[in-house]
Amino acid sequence: MDILLVGSGGREHALAWKIRQSPLVERLYCAPGNPGIARVAECLPGYKTTDAEGLARLARELGVGLVVVGPEVALEAGLADRLNAAGIPCFGPTAKAAQLETSKAFSKAFMARHEIPTAHYGVYERIKDARAALKVFKPPYVIKADGLAAGKGVAISPDRHDAEAEIERMLGGRFGEAGARVVIEEFMEGEEGSLFALCDGKRALLFGGAQDHKRAFDGDLGPNTGGMGAYSPAPVFDEELVMAANRRIVQPTLKAMALEGAPYRGVLYAGLMSTEDGPRVVEFNARFGDPECQVLMMRLAVDIVPYLLACARGDVSRLPEPQFKAETVICVVMAAKGYPDSPLEGSIIRGTDQDFGPHVQVFHAGTARREDGTLVASGGRVLNICAEGSDIAEARERAYRAIRMIDWPGGFNRTDIGWRAMERLPADDD
Structure with missing residues (x-):
């Protein structure tokens, strides 16, 4: 079977890496892909993930038996709808079903209609209405842009002054059309x-x-x-x-x-x-x-x-529950300095192709290659350093050791990923 994977980030690199291991796969394509994905799939860089018509046409031309959609923007653009109409199996929901993510207002109303437990909320289009609604909620205030904002459209404001400023930023155009409405929610403890x-x-x-x-x-x-x-x-x-x-x-x-x-x-x-x-x-x-x-x-x-x-x-009934390894796996994101607001692009990255050992994988999320083959940062989140271990402590040690082996002065990462799981580990007897 030939498969087309849509996307260019770390998620898609991980999917390509796993799909490539399947004996069912003959050819794996990825549009547009990235330098890391190019090691396991044939990348087709001329396509945008929002070009639903072009991607559907590409799937027909390639004659693939399955399209796997990675990013949410392709779903919002209706890629699954076009593939379904062409009779091409697509892993990914239609644009209407994808509203569970692409519109927070839709999602909250859907959950309210069907009594699915979630936070109490309100939806607002005008700044003055949203500011007035803060009287109904208690701090900290949870404020969300209605549409897709690349994971950045959520603010947790500690007080009313900060919440009012965030409302003005969102409804004032910070996220464009995605912020034309805001959802204000109660803060959930847990x-x-x-x-x-x-x-x-x-x-x-x-x-x-x-x-x-x-x-x-x-x-x-x-x-x-x-x-x-x-x-x-x-x-x-x-x-x-x-x-x-x-x-x-x-x-x-x-x-x-x-x-x-x-x-x-x-x-x-x-x-x-x-x-x-x-x-x-x-x-x-x-x-x-x-x-x-x-x-x-x-x-x-x-x-x-x-x-x-x-x-x-449309039928998973004959498949068993998926099985997972007992080991713990951790992923540490290396991001470009300035992320998430103004990530620095073009900085040189060295050392990603070395042997990090059998328990480590480096997935590319926002990289590009210059004509001379030099790897450079081309996005906000740039590399995903993943490692497995018998527990969170061993997985963390392997991941951070691999990070120290990568030469990238233009990047940064958190040093405390997995801290909640670390706190649950039994204390040493001594």
């Missing part, structure tokens, strides 16, 4: 994690969990980002919480989407808060998380292609 499920429109298979770090700097300080690191398994997801989330959130969501005429096919990412009242939804994503995907792909102990294909064809 620990957050990400639970994944593979869906065929009617059924869902749980696909593991992870915990990521959104803030830019150590100690969970600084601005929100698309994610500075992740690890799996996440101790917060004990069996009781996972079963409750499946029963109260995943299965009802899948059923309700079908009832509303938007059957959901692909991966459903449920960002959950573990609260005193059980799991509640922080957000839905309509694709694999980034960098959560990277740790899940390294832990997955089975061929992923049959699962991707079964979701695309």
Whole structure:
């Protein structure tokens, strides 16, 4: 089978790395791809992920048997819709179903209609209405841009003054059309994690969990980002919480989407808060998380292609629950200095192609090659350093040792990824 993977980030590099291992795959294409993906797939750099018509035409011309959609912007552009119309199996939901991620206002109203547990909220289009609504909520205030903002459209304001300033920034055009509306939510106390499920429109298979770090700097300080690191398994997801989330959130969501005429096919990412009242939804994503995907792909102990294909064809009933390695995997994001606001592009990166040992993988997220072959930074989040270990401590040690082997003065990374899991490790007897 020939497969087309859409995307150019670290998530897509991890997917390409895992898909390439499948004996079912003959040729793997990636549009547009990146220098890391080029080592495992044939990259087609002339395509934009928002060009749904062009990508659908490319899939027809290549004669692929499956298209795997990585980024949310391709889903919002309707790529799955065009592929479905052409009879090409697509792993990824339609634009209507993807509204679970692409419109926070839609997602919150959907959850309210179907009594799926989440935070209380309000949706506002005018600055004065949003500022007035702050009287209804208590600090800290959670303020979200309605549309896609590359993981940066969420602010947690400690006081009313900061919240009013954030409202003015968002509704004043900071995120363009994505910020034409804002959602204000109650702040939920608890620990957050990400639970994944593979869906065929009617059924869902749980696909593991992870915990990521959104803030830019150590100690969970600084601005929100698309994610500075992740690890799996996440101790917060004990069996009781996972079963409750499946029963109260995943299965009802899948059923309700079908009832509303938007059957959901692909991966459903449920960002959950573990609260005193059980799991509640922080957000839905309509694709694999980034960098959560990277740790899940390294832990997955089975061929992923049959699962991707079964979701695309609308029947996962004959597949067993996916199996994962017992080891812990961690991903540390190396970002360009200035990220997330003004990342420095063009800085030279050396040392990514060396042998880091059997337990480490380096996934490219925002890199490019000059004509002379030099690797340079071309985005905000640039490299994903992933390592596995018998526990979080060993995985962390391997990941940070690999980071020290990379020569990139133009980058930075958090040094405390996995700190919550580290706190759960048993104390040394001495």
